[in-house]
Each structure stands twice: as C-alpha cells, then as structure tokens.
Amino acid sequence: MTLKKRIAEILRQGLAEAQQRGTLPAMALPEVIVEHPQKAEHGDYATSLPLRLARGMGMNPLAIAERIAAALPPSPEIGKVEVAAPGFINISINPAWLAQQVQTVRKQGDRFGDSDLGKGKRVQLEFVSVNPTGPLHVGHGRGAVLGSALANVLSAAGFAVAREYYLNDAGNQMENFFRSLYVRYLQAQGRPAEMPAEGYMGTYMVELAREIVREFGDRFLTLPQDEAVRQIGQIGMVRIVEALKRDLKALGVEFDIWFSEKSLFEGGQYEKATALLRQGGYLEQREGALWFTSTALGESKDNVIVRSTGAPTYFASDIAYHYNKFLERNFDEVINIWGADHQGHVSRMKAAVAALGVEPQRLKIIISQMVTLKRGEEVVRVSKRSGELITLREVMDEVGADACRFFFLSRSADAQMDFDLELAKKQSQDNPVYYVQYAHARIASILSKARERGYTWDDSSDTSALLTSPHEIALIRKMLELSEVIETVSTSLEAHHLPYYATELATIFHLFYKHCRVMLPNRPLSAARLKLVEAAKAVLARSLHLMGMTAPEKM
RNA sequence: GCGCUUGUAGCUCAGUUUGGAUAGAGCGUCGCCCUGCGGAGGCGAAGGCCGUGGGUUCGAGUCCCACCAAGCGCGCCA
Numbered sequence: 001m002t003l004k005k006r007i008a009e010i011l012r013q014g015l016a017e018a019q020q021r022g023t024l025p026a027m028a029l030p031e032v033i034v035e036h037p038q039k040a041e042h043g044d045y046a047t048s049l050p051l052r053l054a055r056g057m058g059m060n061p062l063a064i065a066e067r068i069a070a071a072l073p074p075s076p077e078i079g080k081v082e083v084a085a086p087g088f089i090n091i092s093i094n095p096a097w098l099a100q101q102v103q104t105v106r107k108q109g110d111r112f113g114d115s116d117l118g119k120g121k122r123v124q125l126e127f128v129s130v131n132p133t134g135p136l137h138v139g140h141g142r143g144a145v146l147g148s149a150l151a152n153v154l155s156a157a158g159f160a161v162a163r164e165y166y167l168n169d170a171g172n173q174m175e176n177f178f179r180s181l182y183v184r185y186l187q188a189q190g191r192p193a194e195m196p197a198e199g200y201m202g203t204y205m206v207e208l209a210r211e212i213v214r215e216f217g218d219r220f221l222t223l224p225q226d227e228a229v230r231q232i233g234q235i236g237m238v239r240i241v242e243a244l245k246r247d248l249k250a251l252g253v254e255f256d257i258w259f260s261e262k263s264l265f266e267g268g269q270y271e272k273a274t275a276l277l278r279q280g281g282y283l284e285q286r287e288g289a290l291w292f293t294s295t296a297l298g299e300s301k302d303n304v305i306v307r308s309t310g311a312p313t314y315f316a317s318d319i320a321y322h323y324n325k326f327l328e329r330n331f332d333e334v335i336n337i338w339g340a341d342h343q344g345h346v347s348r349m350k351a352a353v354a355a356l357g358v359e360p361q362r363l364k365i366i367i368s369q370m371v372t373l374k375r376g377e378e379v380v381r382v383s384k385r386s387g388e389l390i391t392l393r394e395v396m397d398e399v400g401a402d403a404c405r406f407f408f409l410s411r412s413a414d415a416q417m418d419f420d421l422e423l424a425k426k427q428s429q430d431n432p433v434y435y436v437q438y439a440h441a442r443i444a445s446i447l448s449k450a451r452e453r454g455y456t457w458d459d460s461s462d463t464s465a466l467l468t469s470p471h472e473i474a475l476i477r478k479m480l481e482l483s484e485v486i487e488t489v490s491t492s493l494e495a496h497h498l499p500y501y502a503t504e505l506a507t508i509f510h511l512f513y514k515h516c517r518v519m520l521p522n523r524p525l526s527a528a529r530l531k532l533v534e535a536a537k538a539v540l541a542r543s544l545h546l547m548g549m550t551a552p553e554k555m
Numbered sequence: 556g557c558g559c560u561u562g563u564a565g566c567u568c569a570g571u572u573u574g575g576a577u578a579g580a581g582c583g584u585c586g587c588c589c590u591g592c593g594g595a596g597g598c599g600a601a602g603g604c605c606g607u608g609g610g611u612u613c614g615a616g617u618c619c620c621a622c623c624a625a626g627c628g629c630g631c632c633a
Contacts, residue, residue, distance in 0.1 A: 048575050051614085086576080300557075303631095340560075340627050343559055344629055410567090416561065432580095442595095446593085453592090500569065517592065
C-alpha cells in the first residue's frame with residue numbers, strides 16, 4: 001500500500017472514531033483525499049477533509065479538524081499532526097519510521113514501488129501500429145515511447161500487459177505501397193513507368209527497389225503485372241517491417257505480439273464481428289455500400305464498413321480487431337495509443353465496441369498529439385507520401401535513444417510539442433536526462449570508492465537510527481513516493497509524471513550529497529549512509545528503467 | 556460550420572482527472588559556493604492580470620457558460 005493510502009486510511013479511522021465517541025455528528029463519510037502540500041511547513045501529507053465536512057456537520061471546520069486529529073489511531077508512520085486554519089490537518093511522517101524504510105527498499109530491490117492495483121487484470125496495449133509502408137518519423141516515436149513506458153508501469157502496478165503492434169498488411173494503403181514499389185522497381189531497370197498519383201514518393205522506396213533488383217534481378221519483369229506487384233510488395237513489406245522492428249528496438253521498444261490485419265479476414269473475425277453488428281441491427285445497406293449506423297448510438301454520422309466495390313474499409317477491420325480483443329481474447333481492458341490524425345476515429349470506435357456488446361469504458365484511447373519537427377526556427381514538414389523525410393532513426397542517431405525517450409515522456413500526450421533538432425543537439429550536454437543519470441552514476445562511483453577504501457555495509461544490523469539529517473530523511477521520503485507515481489501513472493495513463501519524479505529524486509539526492517558526506521571516520525554512520533545511497537541508486541535505476549532508459553554506472 | 560486537443564514566467568513545460576494554504580520545474584539571464592566521496596553538482600535573485608469575459612463556491616489555474624487564438628479531425632483513406 002502506498003503511504004498516501006495509508007494516511008488516508010488513518011484519517012478515515014480517526015473520523016469514524018470521533019463519530020463513535022460522539023465528538024462529531026454521524027453522517028455519510030466522503031472519500032478522504034490526501035495530498036502533498038506545496039509548502040514544507042504544512043507537513044508531508046495534508047487533507048482538507050474538515051472543510052468538506054463543515055457544511056454537512058454544521059460545525060466550524062477548525063473544530064472538526066481538532067476532533068479528528070484527537071481521535072487518530074496510534075500508528076508508527078505518523079509523526080507530527082497539526083491542525084491549521086481554515087481547516088486543514090497536516091501530517092508529518094515520523095522520521096524514525098522513514099529511516100527504517102531504507103531496509104524495506106533494499107529488501108525489495110528492483111521490485112520496490114510495485115503495486116497490486118491491477119490485481120492481475122489483463123490489459124492489451126496497442127501502440128505504434130504504423131502502416132508498414134515506410135520508416136518511422138518522430139511522431140511515431142512519441143507514441144512508441146509512451147506505449148512502452150506505460151506498459152512498464154502497468155506491469156509494475158500488477159496488470160498483465162500484452163504489448164501489441166497492429167500490422168496493417170491489408171487494404172488500400174498497402175496496395176498503394178505495392179504499386180509504388182513496383183514502379184520504382186521498373187524504373188530501377190530503366191523501364192519507363194509512372195508513380196501512382198498518391199504514391200509513396202520517398203527516396204527509401206527507390207533504395208528498396210534497387211535492393212530488390214540487386215537480389216532478385218529482373219525476374220519480376222516476366223511475371224504478369226498483378227503477380228509481380230504482389231510479389232514485390234510482399235518482399236518490400238517484409239523489409240519495411242524488419243526496419244520498423246530494428247528502429248523500435250533501438251529506441252527500447254519491443255512488442256509481445258505483431259498482430260496481422262489480414263489474419264482477421266482469414267481467421268473469421270471479420271465475418272463474426274459483422275454478423276454480431278447485423279444481429280444488433282447496426283448495419284444498413286445503402287447507396288451500394290454497407291453502413292454501420294453509428295448515429296443510433298449518438299454519433300454524428302454513420303460510417304461505411306464495406307465499400308460499394310465490396311472491399312471492407314479500415315474501420316471494418318478495426319471493428320473485427322476489437323471483436324478479437326474483447327470477445328475472443330477476453331482482455332479486461334484495452335488501451336490504444338493513436339496519433340492525433342486518428343482523433344476523429346475515437347468516438348466511432350467506442351460506438352462500435354458498444355455495438356459489439358462491450359462496455360465502452362473498457363476501451364481507453366490515448367491520442368498522442370502532433371510533434372512538430374524543427375531545425376531552429378524552420379519547421380520541417382514530414383509526410384511519408386511526399387517523401388521529405390526526417391526519420392526517427394536520424395533523430396535517435398543525433399540525440400540518443402535515452403534523450404529521445406526522456407524528452408517524449410516529459411510532455412503530456414495530449415499537448416502538442418515541438419522537437420527542435422538544433423536545440424536537442426545543442427542541449428545534449430545539459431539535457432535533463434543527464435541530470436538523472438548523473439545522480440545514478442555518482443552513486444555508483446561512491447559505492448565503488450567505498451569498497452576500495454574498505455568500507456563495509458550490510459543489512460545484518462539496523463543502523464537506521466543513525467539517519468537523522470533532514471536531507472537523509474527527505475531522500476527516503478521521496479524514494480517512498482515511487483509507488484504513488486506508479487499508481488498515478490497506471491490510473492491516469494499519463495506517463496509524464498515519471499520524468500518529473502525522476503528529476504525530483506535526483507535533485508534530492510544531489511542535495512543530500514552536498515550536505516552529507518558518506519565516507520567518514522565514523523564507520524557505523526558511513527555504513528548507514530552507504531545503505532541509504534545504495535537504496536537510492538536502486539530507486540533511481542528503477543525510475544529510469546520504467547521510462548525505458550539506461551541507468552549508467554559511469555558517464 | 557461542427558467535433559477533439561491545447562493556451563500558465565523570456566523559452567520549453569508540470570500542476571486541471573479529486574476545487575483548498577503564498578501557482579512550480581528545467582533552460583536562459585544575473586549573483587554566489589570547490590581542504591576532502593564525480594562541479595554533468597549546490598545556493599540565491601529577477602521574471603506571472605494562469606488566453607479573455609461572465610458564473611458557481613467560504614475558497615477557482617482547477618468546475619460551468621460564452622468568446623478569442625493555435626493544432627488536428629470531419630473520405631466508400633488509414
């Protein structure tokens with residue numbers, strides 16, 4: 001349990017006890033909300049519960065606060081309890097209890113901070129899912145980093161997470177890609193051919209075609225055109241997928257499942273989902289096409305799922321995919337991370353899920369907003385089809401995967417962000433990522449120096465009573481917040497709390513380091529501090545790992 | 556026009572989900588701190604009509620309404 005929840009529980013008990021004693025009137029209890037006050041003199045935790053109760057109880061909030069405070073059950077965590085105007089209860093954690101937690105952190109190691117919030121619930125997290133028609137750009141990188149970090153945190157919070165990439169290996173855009181590649185293949189052999197109007201114009205297509213010529217020669221020239229397009233397309237797609245996997249891995253992003261869109265048509269999910277919609281009365285033949293009557297579910301318009309050509313739309317396969325997620329694989333919760341350009345798809349997807357008989361709250365869709373790529377003041381337009389490409393790979397090569405991840409994670413998903421390449425390069429020395437990693441490397445250095453100098457420390461004796469400096473206690477207090485952060489990120493699905501927490505933890509460590517010398521003639525105190533910094537190192541490392549970053553021993 | 560998102564310090568952004576005490580951080584600017592464990596560090600200063608205007612409330616950056624500005628979406632593309 002997080003310390004915050006524990007404090008809330010103690011307050012709730014105090015309130016109930018005061019009512020039991022008759023010092024406060026009986027009434028239904030509101031949820032007890034505990035927060036970290038902004039000012040240190042207001043303690044570690046505070047609640048405005050008395051202010052919330054004042055009206056219902058018809059009493060002065062200050063008097064309520066005093067009576068709750070007087071009825072709090074004794075508990076080792078609680079240090080000072082103060083009542084403050086106009087009706088706050090401020091609670092400080094007992095420093096001696098905090099000092100003992102170093103032992104707990106060390107015992108739990110890289111599992112410290114885990115939460116049982118998820119209770120083993122099965123969550124499917126679908127992200128990136130970029131069409132396999134070209135390299136990833138920075139916007140994709142943002143969604144990729146967000147998804148992988150969320151997966152890490154949800155796992156830490158006790159959810160069973162499946163990381164999934166939905167591979168759009170069917171449909172219009174693939175056809176377009178196939179034909180584009182075929183044209184480049186012809187051109188690579190000096191044959192006259194014209195790119196499709198909406199074709200993929202990027203130079204990577206030219207290179208890919210050359211590669212195919214190098215390996216397969218002219219053998220596709222003799223095939224019937226349709227067959228040649230199909231075969232070349234398949235080869236090209238496989239190569240693109242390999243490149244996607246390679247680039248994602250370099251960014252620290254890996255998937256449990258690569259789910260094929262095509263398989264939905266081969267495995268019957270498309271038919272079953274459509275049948276279910278028809279059964280529910282949500283399908284209507286009109287103007288030669290098959291429509292999903294989403295207006296019946298409050299949508300502003302209906303949506304075509306089968307074109308008049310007979311070809312299903314992207315929306316149709318996405319419905320089949322969600323049929324598979326919810327009704328075949330029975331995930332308790334499904335999270336999709338989509339780019340901002342899919343935002344118009346959100347509400348109709350929820351409507352479709354509802355039409356399949358699934359409570360739409362089980363589907364959570366995160367929209368990862370646009371990344372504007374810049375070089376200084378100049379905006380770099382990015383479009384796969386137009387061919388002017390700054391790839392994610394290039395950005396990673398310039399600023400490094402760790403810095404990329406930290407930078408993407410630092411902004412909430414629903415805020416647009418600028419990614420200035422000049423700035424990212426220029427700041428690479430004092431990028432905030434280094435600040436956090438530096439703290440980790442600094443501790444590693446202290447520990448190895450201590451070993452060299454013959455210091456020893458282990459958990460055979462409890463030295464926590466020696467940790468009395470406010471800087472030591474502040475460091476421990478911040479370390480204990482990790483589990484709160486993990487729970488906050490898990491419930492809000494907002495990963496940007498992670499880099500903020502890591503930065504705060506690093507700051508408090510640096511402050512501790514400034515004021516408390518670790519290696520001293522006083523061996524017992526040194527041992528206590530060595531245990532503390534070793535624990536801090538573990539928490540820093542875990543914070544970095546949750547973000548998918550490395551925790552370097554040296555920099 | 557309609558929908559979604561955003562608007563907080565010179566710049567980049569937290570804080571808005573759950574209303575609470577004097578609104579925070581990084582960068583930048585200015586000033587200070589190295590006898591000794593990593594100065595890629597620490598301390599301090601300056602810098603804010605929280606987009607605008609109403610409303611609800613004992614209390615609003617946070618909730619409600621209107622408006623302004625920016626981005627995205629509104630296709631038998633994905």
